[in-house]
Amino acid sequence: MSLFLFWVFAAMMLAFGAGVVLLRNPVSSAMCLVMSFLGLASLFFTLDAYFIGIIQILVYAGAVMVLFLFIIMLLDLKAERARKFNIPAMAGGIAVLAGFVGILYKVLASNAEYLHAKPAFTVPFTSDVKAVGAALFTQFNLPFQIIGVLLLVATIGVVVLSKKELK
Amino acid sequence: MDISSFLFQPSVFLIWTSLVKTLFILFGAILPLVSLAVFAERKVSAFIQDRVGPNRVGAPTSLVGFKKDYSLWGLGQMVADPIKLLLKENFIPKSVNKFYYYIAPKLTMIPPLLVLAVIPFGSSFLGVPMVIANVDIGILFVFAVSSLGVYGIVLAGWASNSKYPFLGGIRSSSQMISYELALGLSVVPIFLICGTLNLSQIVDWQVKNGWLIAPFAVGGGSLSLVQRVLLWIPMVISFVIFLVSMFAETNRTPFDLPEAEQELIGGYHTEYSSMGFALFFLGEYAAMIAGSGVIVTLFFGGWSLPFIPDGSSHWLFGLTNIPDWLPGVVWGFVNINVFFAKVSLFIFFFIWVRWTVPRFRYDQLMKLGWIYFFEIALANIFLAALVLVYIK
Amino acid sequence: MAFVVQRPKLNLAEKLYLPAVLGGLLLTIRHFFKGAAGRNVTMQYPEVKWDDHLPEWYRGAPTLVADEWGRERCVSCQLCEFICPPRAITITPEEIPNSDPWAKVEKRPKEFEIDMIRCIYCGLCEEVCPEQAIYLRKDYSITGYTRAEMKHDKAKLYELGGVKAGVVNKWNEKK
Ligand code: SF4
Numbered sequence: 060m061s062l063f064l065f066w067v068f069a070a071m072m073l074a075f076g077a078g079v080v081l082l083r084n085p086v087s088s089a090m091c092l093v094m095s096f097l098g099l100a101s102l103f104f105t106l107d108a109y110f111i112g113i114i115q116i117l118v119y120a121g122a123v124m125v126l127f128l129f130i131i132m133l134l135d136l137k138a139e140r141a142r143k144f145n146i147p148a149m150a151g152g153i154a155v156l157a158g159f160v161g162i163l164y165k166v167l168a169s170n171a172e173y174l175h176a177k178p179a180f181t182v183p184f185t186s187d188v189k190a191v192g193a194a195l196f197t198q199f200n201l202p203f204q205i206i207g208v209l210l211l212v213a214t215i216g217v218v219v220l221s222k223k224e225l226k
Numbered sequence: 227m228d229i230s231s232f233l234f235q236p237s238v239f240l241i242w243t244s245l246v247k248t249l250f251i252l253f254g255a256i257l258p259l260v261s262l263a264v265f266a267e268r269k270v271s272a273f274i275q276d277r278v279g280p281n282r283v284g285a286p287t288s289l290v291g292f293k294k295d296y297s298l299w300g301l302g303q304m305v306a307d308p309i310k311l312l313l314k315e316n317f318i319p320k321s322v323n324k325f326y327y328y329i330a331p332k333l334t335m336i337p338p339l340l341v342l343a344v345i346p347f348g349s350s351f352l353g354v355p356m357v358i359a360n361v362d363i364g365i366l367f368v369f370a371v372s373s374l375g376v377y378g379i380v381l382a383g384w385a386s387n388s389k390y391p392f393l394g395g396i397r398s399s400s401q402m403i404s405y406e407l408a409l410g411l412s413v414v415p416i417f418l419i420c421g422t423l424n425l426s427q428i429v430d431w432q433v434k435n436g437w438l439i440a441p442f443a444v445g446g447g448s449l450s451l452v453q454r455v456l457l458w459i460p461m462v463i464s465f466v467i468f469l470v471s472m473f474a475e476t477n478r479t480p481f482d483l484p485e486a487e488q489e490l491i492g493g494y495h496t497e498y499s500s501m502g503f504a505l506f507f508l509g510e511y512a513a514m515i516a517g518s519g520v521i522v523t524l525f526f527g528g529w530s531l532p533f534i535p536d537g538s539s540h541w542l543f544g545l546t547n548i549p550d551w552l553p554g555v556v557w558g559f560v561n562i563n564v565f566f567a568k569v570s571l572f573i574f575f576f577i578w579v580r581w582t583v584p585r586f587r588y589d590q591l592m593k594l595g596w597i598y599f600f601e602i603a604l605a606n607i608f609l610a611a612l613v614l615v616y617i618k
Numbered sequence: 619m620a621f622v623v624q625r626p627k628l629n630l631a632e633k634l635y636l637p638a639v640l641g642g643l644l645l646t647i648r649h650f651f652k653g654a655a656g657r658n659v660t661m662q663y664p665e666v667k668w669d670d671h672l673p674e675w676y677r678g679a680p681t682l683v684a685d686e687w688g689r690e691r692c693v694s695c696q697l698c699e700f701i702c703p704p705r706a707i708t709i710t711p712e713e714i715p716n717s718d719p720w721a722k723v724e725k726r727p728k729e730f731e732i733d734m735i736r737c738i739y740c741g742l743c744e745e746v747c748p749e750q751a752i753y754l755r756k757d758y759s760i761t762g763y764t765r766a767e768m769k770h771d772k773a774k775l776y777e778l779g780g781v782k783a784g785v786v787n788k789w790n791e792k793k
């Protein structure tokens with residue numbers, strides 16, 4: 060069951076991800092990105108990582124993409140007309156893609172361990188919210204604090220910029 | 227394997243009970259509540275303005291041979307309104323973006339219905355917990371899903387390809403961004419106090435310790451009176467912020483700027499008619515019901531009422547010669563009704579406020595959200611944490 | 619001259635909004651209970667009517683009137699037809715035959731039609747009529763299922779208007 064769901068949501072994610080790039084209407088692209096985020100969140104759900112999944116929706120689909128859409132609408136972008144084939148650009152794109160796939164293959168093939176799914180991650184907590192909290196505040200406390208300071212700096216910067224009259 | 231033992235296999239049991247609960251919530255609760263809310267909106271507004279409101283449409287008993295029609299205080303309006311909307315021509319303006327124009331109303335209607343999936347609307351009924359999905363991230367799910375509701379509005383505004391809906395959509399997205407934050411932060415103290423995000427467990431906490439809006443349970447709980455008063459202060463602040471943000475989130479007056487009839491005709495649904503409009507309507511009222519459900523669950527003890535036992539009780543007024551399951555059924559039923567009674571009271575409150583408070587100006591709204599509520603909610607978290615440190 | 623509006627200084631309670639909002643809520647809930655108790659001012663229209671209180675000068679549907687001797691007062695001068703803003707009136711004049719006792723009046727309407735879908739109840743026809751033949755009466759509930767039904771013909775207009783006695787009489791035996 061969960062394998063089946065994995066394929067469904069993975070396909071959904073990839074299809075909408077392709078839609079982001081291929082569609083010519085900026086609003087459609089943005090909506091595809093939202094759908095792709097939802098697919099990603101569902102993947103987290105199938106892994107029992109409810110907290111991460113829901114945060115994915117809350118932050119990316121619920122807030123960031125709304126701002127994106129807001130800006131797209133304000134800029135009043137018209138749908139781009141489909142361009143003619145641009146052979147060098149196509150070739151370049153394919154080369155980059157092939158390179159990426161090649162590296163991926165190399166990495167995955169380098170160690171037999173990567174060919175099998177990792178055993179399920181077991182946490183000493185019943186709720187994954189608690190597990191995330193515990194991991195953040197014990198194992199990864201320093202990076203967490205650093206990110207906190209970074210965000211604080213950014214927030215203060217925004218407040219200062221919006222308060223001060225620029226001369 | 228016979229049918230009953232198949233039905234009681236754990237996974238199968240889960241599936242069909244969830245289905246039954248979903249159907250009950252949709253057709254037994256939401257649809258009647260929505261039409262009742264629309265009717266109440268018209269009636270309450272009329273009373274507040276010293277009018278009578280709809281009072282004609284009732285039971286057309288003379289059609290089936292009775293002498294007289296009964297108007298039933300206009301209750302027939304509950305049926306007449308949707309019928310009117312359904313029978314109207316579904317007019318689609320020429321230059322709209324067809325695809326988004328079609329899906330936008332559906333997108334506004336789905337999130338509030340999804341929110342209801344995690345709200346415990348009763349204690350338990352024959353041992354089945356009365357919540358469709360008892361997930362640990364309960365309230366985060368509520369916020370995440372309801373924040374998706376804005377897409378319907380924004381897309382409707384954009385796809386309509388006309389300026390008033392567009393302004394409505396723009397307003398809606400910026401309004402939502404500024405309120406989501408205060409909404410989310412204002413409930414953090416609750417999690418600090420209850421130690422969980424799970425809505426069912428939050429209700430359980432309130433059953434033991436008293437409703438969070440006034441945590442003075444009679445008898446139960448391990449806190450002293452002073453500690454309760456200390457807890458009460460951040461809770462009241464939380465409640466006020468959450469309530470006001472909820473009004474903004476559900477686009478109700480005084481924060482109904484996306485639809486502001488006087489400025490924007492109808493805002494995002496200006497270009498919609500018939501079923502599309504009905505879906506927006508349904509979505510708005512369903513959001514109101516879901517919002518009321520969340521408030522009731524977080525602050526007003528959900529399905530609990532002091533001195534009323536829950537569905538696992540074996541006590542029924544001291545009667546002894548009754549079947550064992552009877553008290554559970556009775557109290558489970560009472561609990562469900564208590565929940566919906568509280569929700570209805572809140573819907574009344576929503577309506578009452580709408581016909582009292584004039585609409586805020588746009589800059590006032592942004593200022594309120596970003597400058598006051600955000601900061602106060604943030605400070606409130608620290609306050610609650612301090613109180614908890616003192617208590618523990 | 620520039621005029622500066624002095625904003626009143628708000629104290630803390632006013633700035634918080636909440637007391638004002640609560641006050642408003644109290645006010646509306648009082649009205650709510652008043653309304654719910656049935657003490658509202660609405661009149662249930664078809665059952666209860668205001669007809670007895672209509673003032674003398676009420677402008678209802680335009681009608682034609684006859685005088686005390688049964689003569690139709692309209693002389694088909696068509697002034698009303700010309701002044702009617704929405705052109706609701708259509709008159710077909712005819713000569714009064716010599717055999718008629720009122721032959722000296724010379725003209726009368728053969729057909730007189732007021733389209734009540736067009737009429738805006740302005741009263742200009744009454745104002746302009748030199749013969750005091752057309753009056754706006756107190757009928758206000760003019761309804762019909764078809765457009766044809768909404769066209770008042772001469773018979774209908776006289777039926778609504780009836781006899782109006784005591785107005786200036788231009789045409790008697792002596793004149
Ligand atoms: S009342 Fe006014 S609109 Fe009506 S028929 Fe007379 S002139 Fe015309």
Ligand code: SF4
Pocket residue numbers: 691692693694695696697698699709746747748749750751752
């Ligand atoms: S009603 Fe009066 S104004 Fe109209 S045609 Fe007759 S006499 Fe003339």
